[in-house]
Amino acid sequence: DQQVKQNSPSLSVQEGRISILNCDYTNSMFDYFLWYKKYPAEGPTFLISISSIKDKNEDGRFTVFLNKSAKHLSLHIVPSQPGDSAVYFCAASPWNSGNTPLVFGKGTRLSVIA
Protein backbone atom coordinates (compact mmCIF):
# COMPACT_ATOMS: atom_id res chain seq x y z
CA ASP A 1 0.00 0.00 0.00
CA GLN A 2 1.44 3.31 -1.07
CA GLN A 3 0.25 5.81 1.48
CA VAL A 4 2.78 8.35 0.25
CA LYS A 5 3.34 8.58 -3.48
CA GLN A 6 5.98 10.35 -5.46
CA ASN A 7 4.90 9.67 -9.00
CA SER A 8 7.93 11.13 -10.75
CA PRO A 9 10.96 8.91 -10.29
CA SER A 10 13.22 11.54 -11.82
CA LEU A 11 13.37 15.21 -12.74
CA SER A 12 15.95 17.25 -14.66
CA VAL A 13 16.18 21.00 -14.26
CA GLN A 14 18.61 23.61 -15.49
CA GLU A 15 20.73 25.45 -12.97
CA GLY A 16 19.04 28.65 -11.82
CA ARG A 17 15.53 27.47 -12.68
CA ILE A 18 12.83 26.26 -10.30
CA SER A 19 12.62 22.60 -9.29
CA ILE A 20 9.17 21.39 -8.27
CA LEU A 21 8.90 18.00 -6.61
CA ASN A 22 5.47 16.58 -5.95
CA CYS A 23 4.03 14.22 -3.38
CA ASP A 24 0.54 12.81 -2.83
CA TYR A 25 -0.79 10.98 0.17
CA THR A 26 -3.85 8.87 0.79
CA ASN A 27 -4.07 8.65 4.56
CA SER A 28 -6.22 11.52 5.86
CA MET A 29 -4.75 10.95 9.33
CA PHE A 30 -1.40 12.34 8.22
CA ASP A 31 -0.83 15.68 9.85
CA TYR A 32 2.86 16.38 9.55
CA PHE A 33 4.99 16.24 6.43
CA LEU A 34 8.71 16.36 5.83
CA TRP A 35 11.11 16.45 2.91
CA TYR A 36 14.45 14.70 3.08
CA LYS A 37 17.35 14.82 0.66
CA LYS A 38 19.61 11.83 0.14
CA TYR A 39 23.01 11.60 -1.54
CA PRO A 40 24.44 8.20 -2.49
CA ALA A 41 26.02 6.32 0.43
CA GLU A 42 24.55 8.77 2.95
CA GLY A 43 21.47 8.77 5.13
CA PRO A 44 18.45 11.00 4.45
CA THR A 45 19.06 14.62 5.48
CA PHE A 46 16.14 16.66 6.78
CA LEU A 47 15.27 19.65 4.60
CA ILE A 48 11.98 21.18 5.62
CA SER A 49 8.68 20.26 7.23
CA ILE A 50 5.11 21.49 7.40
CA SER A 51 2.18 20.72 9.66
CA SER A 52 -1.38 20.60 8.46
CA ILE A 53 -2.30 23.88 10.15
CA LYS A 54 -0.18 25.68 7.55
CA ASP A 55 -0.25 25.71 3.78
CA LYS A 56 3.26 27.02 3.20
CA ASN A 57 6.62 26.90 4.90
CA GLU A 58 9.74 28.56 3.60
CA ASP A 59 13.41 28.13 4.44
CA GLY A 60 15.84 29.91 2.18
CA ARG A 61 15.65 28.44 -1.31
CA PHE A 62 13.24 25.73 -0.18
CA THR A 63 9.48 26.16 0.10
CA VAL A 64 6.95 23.46 0.85
CA PHE A 65 3.31 23.90 -0.09
CA LEU A 66 0.52 21.78 1.37
CA ASN A 67 -2.93 21.38 -0.16
CA LYS A 68 -4.75 19.34 2.43
CA SER A 69 -8.00 19.03 0.52
CA ALA A 70 -6.14 17.55 -2.44
CA LYS A 71 -3.80 15.53 -0.17
CA HIS A 72 -0.90 16.98 -2.10
CA LEU A 73 2.33 18.68 -1.19
CA SER A 74 5.17 20.04 -3.23
CA LEU A 75 8.72 21.18 -2.64
CA HIS A 76 9.99 24.16 -4.61
CA ILE A 77 13.69 24.84 -4.91
CA VAL A 78 14.56 28.26 -6.28
CA PRO A 79 17.08 28.78 -7.74
CA SER A 80 18.23 25.23 -8.33
CA GLN A 81 21.93 24.53 -7.96
CA PRO A 82 24.06 21.58 -9.12
CA GLY A 83 24.61 20.63 -5.46
CA ASP A 84 20.87 20.05 -5.15
CA SER A 85 21.22 16.95 -7.33
CA ALA A 86 20.08 14.12 -5.06
CA VAL A 87 17.11 11.88 -4.32
CA TYR A 88 14.30 13.72 -2.53
CA PHE A 89 11.94 11.83 -0.25
CA CYS A 90 8.59 13.00 0.95
CA ALA A 91 7.58 11.60 4.36
CA ALA A 92 4.44 11.85 6.47
CA SER A 93 3.24 11.03 9.96
CA PRO A 94 -0.02 11.33 11.91
CA TRP A 95 1.41 13.92 14.26
CA ASN A 96 4.54 15.83 15.09
CA SER A 97 5.90 14.15 18.14
CA GLY A 98 8.36 11.55 19.18
CA ASN A 99 7.71 7.86 18.59
CA THR A 100 6.08 8.63 15.31
CA PRO A 101 6.99 6.33 12.43
CA LEU A 102 7.57 8.24 9.23
CA VAL A 103 5.98 6.86 6.07
CA PHE A 104 8.17 7.58 3.08
CA GLY A 105 7.52 7.89 -0.62
CA LYS A 106 9.79 6.15 -3.10
CA GLY A 107 11.73 9.30 -3.88
CA THR A 108 12.39 11.53 -6.86
CA ARG A 109 15.88 11.81 -8.29
CA LEU A 110 16.61 15.46 -9.09
CA SER A 111 19.36 16.30 -11.53
CA VAL A 112 20.34 19.95 -11.80
CA ILE A 113 22.21 20.56 -15.01
CA ALA A 114 24.80 23.32 -15.15
Added chain:
Amino acid sequence: EPEVTQTPSHQVTQMGQEVILRCVPISNHLYFYWYRQILGQKVEFLVSFYNNEISEKSEIFDDQFSVERPDGSNFTLKIRSTKLEDSAMYFCASSEEYNEQFFGPGTRLTVL
Protein backbone atom coordinates in the same frame (compact mmCIF):
# COMPACT_ATOMS: atom_id res chain seq x y z
CA GLU B 1 27.01 19.90 14.34
CA PRO B 2 25.85 16.78 16.20
CA GLU B 3 25.11 13.77 14.03
CA VAL B 4 23.92 10.19 14.22
CA THR B 5 26.71 7.68 13.59
CA GLN B 6 26.42 4.04 12.56
CA THR B 7 28.85 1.13 12.46
CA PRO B 8 29.80 -0.79 10.46
CA SER B 9 29.22 0.95 7.16
CA HIS B 10 29.01 -2.43 5.41
CA GLN B 11 28.36 -5.86 6.91
CA VAL B 12 28.51 -9.08 4.94
CA THR B 13 27.15 -12.21 6.59
CA GLN B 14 26.07 -15.73 5.78
CA MET B 15 22.39 -16.66 5.86
CA GLY B 16 21.40 -17.86 9.31
CA GLN B 17 24.06 -15.86 11.13
CA GLU B 18 23.33 -13.21 13.74
CA VAL B 19 24.26 -9.60 13.09
CA ILE B 20 24.31 -6.56 15.32
CA LEU B 21 24.10 -3.13 13.80
CA ARG B 22 25.21 -0.26 15.99
CA CYS B 23 24.15 3.35 16.23
CA VAL B 24 25.10 6.31 18.37
CA PRO B 25 22.16 8.73 18.35
CA ILE B 26 22.48 12.47 18.97
CA SER B 27 23.20 12.84 22.66
CA ASN B 28 20.22 14.89 23.87
CA HIS B 29 17.65 13.04 21.78
CA LEU B 30 15.02 10.93 23.47
CA TYR B 31 13.53 8.87 20.64
CA PHE B 32 15.35 6.33 18.53
CA TYR B 33 14.34 4.54 15.36
CA TRP B 34 15.46 1.94 12.88
CA TYR B 35 14.43 2.07 9.24
CA ARG B 36 15.54 0.00 6.28
CA GLN B 37 15.67 0.49 2.54
CA ILE B 38 15.83 -2.50 0.24
CA LEU B 39 17.60 -1.61 -3.01
CA GLY B 40 15.28 0.30 -5.31
CA GLN B 41 12.48 0.50 -2.78
CA LYS B 42 11.29 3.07 -0.27
CA VAL B 43 12.59 3.66 3.21
CA GLU B 44 10.48 1.57 5.63
CA PHE B 45 9.96 1.98 9.35
CA LEU B 46 11.04 -0.93 11.54
CA VAL B 47 10.84 0.16 15.18
CA SER B 48 10.85 3.12 17.53
CA PHE B 49 12.30 3.12 21.05
CA TYR B 50 11.74 5.45 23.98
CA ASN B 51 12.48 5.25 27.66
CA ASN B 52 14.22 1.89 27.26
CA GLU B 53 11.37 0.15 25.57
CA ILE B 54 9.87 -0.37 22.15
CA SER B 55 7.16 2.18 21.41
CA GLU B 56 6.02 1.02 18.00
CA LYS B 57 7.07 -1.62 15.54
CA SER B 58 6.07 -2.54 12.02
CA GLU B 59 5.07 -5.94 10.70
CA ILE B 60 8.59 -6.29 9.33
CA PHE B 61 9.98 -6.25 12.88
CA ASP B 62 9.27 -9.89 13.74
CA ASP B 63 10.78 -12.15 16.39
CA GLN B 64 14.07 -12.27 14.50
CA PHE B 65 14.68 -8.61 15.29
CA SER B 66 15.47 -6.99 18.61
CA VAL B 67 16.71 -3.60 19.75
CA GLU B 68 18.65 -2.56 22.79
CA ARG B 69 20.18 0.49 24.37
CA PRO B 70 22.95 -1.24 26.33
CA ASP B 71 24.44 1.97 27.72
CA GLY B 72 23.81 5.69 27.63
CA SER B 73 25.02 6.18 24.09
CA ASN B 74 24.61 3.10 21.88
CA PHE B 75 21.44 1.84 20.24
CA THR B 76 21.64 -1.56 18.54
CA LEU B 77 19.57 -3.62 16.13
CA LYS B 78 20.08 -7.36 16.26
CA ILE B 79 18.91 -9.79 13.61
CA ARG B 80 19.08 -13.28 15.10
CA SER B 81 19.11 -15.47 12.03
CA THR B 82 19.58 -13.48 8.85
CA LYS B 83 17.71 -14.28 5.66
CA LEU B 84 18.56 -13.29 2.10
CA GLU B 85 15.68 -10.81 2.10
CA ASP B 86 17.21 -8.96 5.06
CA SER B 87 19.80 -7.52 2.67
CA ALA B 88 19.20 -3.77 2.74
CA MET B 89 20.48 -0.43 3.98
CA TYR B 90 19.61 -0.01 7.63
CA PHE B 91 19.24 3.54 8.92
CA CYS B 92 19.20 4.60 12.52
CA ALA B 93 17.47 7.89 13.40
CA SER B 94 16.90 9.93 16.53
CA SER B 95 14.75 12.88 17.47
CA GLU B 96 13.78 15.24 20.23
CA GLU B 97 10.15 15.17 21.26
CA TYR B 98 8.64 17.49 18.72
CA ASN B 99 11.18 17.77 15.99
CA GLU B 100 12.34 16.08 12.86
CA GLN B 101 14.16 12.77 12.85
CA PHE B 102 17.87 12.88 12.08
CA PHE B 103 19.26 9.92 10.20
CA GLY B 104 22.63 8.24 10.30
CA PRO B 105 24.61 7.31 7.17
CA GLY B 106 23.33 3.74 7.21
CA THR B 107 24.76 0.24 7.34
CA ARG B 108 24.62 -1.81 4.18
CA LEU B 109 23.81 -5.39 5.16
CA THR B 110 24.54 -8.09 2.58
CA VAL B 111 23.31 -11.60 3.37
CA LEU B 112 24.87 -14.34 1.24
